[in-house]
Amino acid sequence: MTQPVLELRNVNKSFGPIDVLHDINLTVKAGEVLCLLGDNGAGKSTLIKTLAGVHKPTTGEIWMDGEQVSFEKPKDAADRGIATVHQFGGTFPLMSIGRSFFVGVEPVKKIGPFKIFDRKTANETAVKAVQEFGITRIDDGDRLIGGLSGGERQSLAIARAVHFGARVLILDEPTAALGVKQSSHVLRIILEARKRGLAVIFITHQVTHAMAVGDHFAVLIRGAVAANFMRGEKTREEITDLMAGGEALASLDTELEGYMETHEGHPPQPVA
Amino acid sequence: MTALSDFMRRPEAGSVLSLIAVIAFFVIFGGANIGNFLGAASWVNLAANLGIVAIPMGMLMIAGELDISIGAMIPAGSMTVAILSGYYELPILVGMAGALGLGVVVGLVNGILTVRTSVPSLIITLGTLVAMQGIVLSASVLLTGNASVALTAPVWTKAIFGQLIGGSYQIIILWWLAMTVVFVVIMHHTRYGNWIFAMGGDKVSARNAGIPTDRMTIFLFVLSAVAASFVGMCGAILFNSAQVSGGMNYIFNAVVSVVVGGVLLTGGFGSVWGIFFGTLTFAVVNQGIYFTQLDRNWSSLIIGVMLLAAVLVNNRFRAFALTASRKKPA
Structure with a gap:
């Protein structure tokens, strides 16, 4: 058995007197898709935020690659290779593909004493990264994010996470707002990410989508893991x-x- | 047609078209003598003074914030330099440092309150606007017994900050042009500009991406307040006196310039070139009316209509920028 990339051991989270997560035990390995299923209010978002370093578990441990970790802020989780992609993917609708791809880590070239944003490199890298995921329709890095379809935005966000070295990809309802065809694009990209050896945590309440890509399933009910099973068992x-x-x-x-x-x-x- | 469609996708497209439209309007309907008009200093002077406060205001707006305290910071800047160096006869450098330092302080207050509380910056700067008006008036009356203070600046200071080039062009025009170039580079060709756009697009995501959003916000507020007190300071040096009143017009004029310039009121979209052309457009309408046979009272109407038209056109262009992609050659 290979070592899990990410493991939760007896994680509890409460906000004041309200217990949101109870004794969560989950593992996800490289090259595996873990589908996290649950109705609204089941604690899915709290769980994601705990993984992404937004919340700290009240009790319990998070392990990565066999060592215990603790995230003080989202940046810590990101530095460890945990990337979260939210429902609407690109969050800067009025920025160009190249610019939003590199927000916070802009490539620069030196002109004399000045560091100038390298638009050409940014655009080329962004377009190449997303095309490698099979979205060949994106070919102009100057296009604005808001002009992309929902599926393209998700794909771009996933490509971005992978480009910047994500090892655990958390996808928060990536298909919830998408049509059938767009969803299948995103599912294909999830499979591509898995093929590249990423550990994917796919949050959804669409069972069909989960069954299409999942290796391992966990159902969350009222903050507890109600079922934990492998592909084909249910x-x-x-x-x-x-x-x-x-x-x-x-x-x-x-x-x-x-x-x-x-x-x-x-x-x-x-x-x- | 690629050049045209590329141009239409840019945030400043609307403001360039507005500028052309208002000049054409004056020439056709007002019988303006275009030669006289283009050579006149009045509108360039207005544009320069306004432009120096409009650029930081536009950058704040792109970052999703608003600073209206500039209306009090302009008289505050001119009164500070006049009281320190005019009334108390301290060296001019002390007066100038006082004026700009006051800008830093008020900018810090605006910025820190904005990032520490969840109160919208419009309300916070409304508070500092009114408070600063009170402080400036009371301090002036308390210290000098007057609401207007004279200032005689040394020759070198006048040469740099308060000279009239060719008898009518204020030296501040050069400051404005230099500032425009500097901020075009910062905003559109450095990572800091990218951060400001990201902050206006989605502050939480920007912070998660590692951008120091709080520090950037505070810096932009400081920039805005310092720019406003700089304009006031230059005015005092140029006119040899400072008054407590004035400056309130700048708030609305700067907002009009920025919005005509294609900056989205809710942040995330715009350009420094757009703000530049928006300011020019505003100044042309405001002053151009004097060069025509039209009654000058019409200029407010024109500005109002132009603002609405520019916002509609800018919305249209933004939608166009979102949907349009460069067509591949067939």
């Missing part, structure tokens, strides 16, 4: 039921039927 229906809190969906079916019987056959009106 069916889609089982996972969906788990996410919805066990029997909830099945009982909803019976509830609906019961309602229709007592109300002359029409289903409940949706609440306006």
Whole structure:
């Protein structure tokens, strides 16, 4: 067995009196996609933020490559190679591809005593990095991020993370706002990142997307890992039921039927 | 057509077109003698004084902040140099250091309050605006017993800060041009400029990317306050006196110039060239009216309409910049 890149051991997080995460134990290895599934409010975002160094665990340990680590600020996690890509990918819609790719680490060339932003290098590097991920439609580094499609933005953000040496890629609902075709682009890029040996943590509540790329699944319910299983061990229906809190969906079916019987056959009106 | 479409994608496109439009308007409808007008100093002087406060204001706006305390910092700068070096007859260098130092202090207050609290910088600088007006008026009356103070600056100081070149062009025009070039380079060709754009786009992401957003914000506020007191200081040296009042017009005029110049009010988009052309456009409308047969009272109307038109055009161009990509040759 190879050593996990990132491991959480009995991580708890509470904000004041409110416990958000309970005894989370998770591991992710290089070249593996861990899908983190859970309904809204299950604690997914808190978990991501803990991994990304935004929050510190109240108790419990985070291990990377066999040694215990502690993140005081997001920069510490980033320096360790943990990169988070958020739902909307590029966050600077009015900046060019080349400029936003290098925010904070701008390439410069020296002209006399001055350090001048090297736009050409920035654009070329950014375009090359994203094209290597198969997005060949991006060919002009001067284009503004806001002009890209949602899938292209996600791809660019992932390419950026990989370019800057990310080893653990945390994707926060990358497909939530995307159409079918755009989503498949992003899923393909996740597979490409896995092929390059990254550890990917893919947060989603779309079971189909998780099943398409995941090696390893964890379902989060009310801040605890309710299930932790490998690819092929559970069916889609089982996972969906788990996410919805066990029997909830099945009982909803019976509830609906019961309602229709007592109300002359029409289903409940949706609440306006 | 690539050149044209590349131009339209730039933030300053709208302001260049506005400038052409207002000059054309005056020539066609006002019967302005273009030769007289272009040679006149009045609008260049106005543009230079306004431009020096408009550039930092625009940079702050690109970073997602706003500083309206400049309206009090201009008289504060001129009163400080006049009280120190005019009334108390201290060396002029002390007076100038006092004026610019006051700018640093007020800029630090604005900047630190902005990064330490969640209060919008518009409100914070509104507070410092009013407070500084009070301080300047009380201090002036308390110290000199007057609201207007005379200042006789040495020859070398006048030559650098308060000279009239060719009898009518203020030397501050050269300061303005130099400042424009310096900040075009900083804003568009160094990493610091990139940081400012990133801060205006998304401050949290910018901070996570390792940009010292707090220090940058404070620096921009200091720059803005120092620029405003510099304009006041130069005015006092040029006119040999300083008044407590004045400066309030600069707030709105600078905002108009910056917005006409294509800077997005909510931050993240704009250019120093745009601010430059926006300031020129404003000055042309404000002063150009005197060169036409039009009644001068119309100039505010023109500025108002121009502001609205420029914002609409800039929005249009920004949408264009977002969607347009260079077409590959077929």
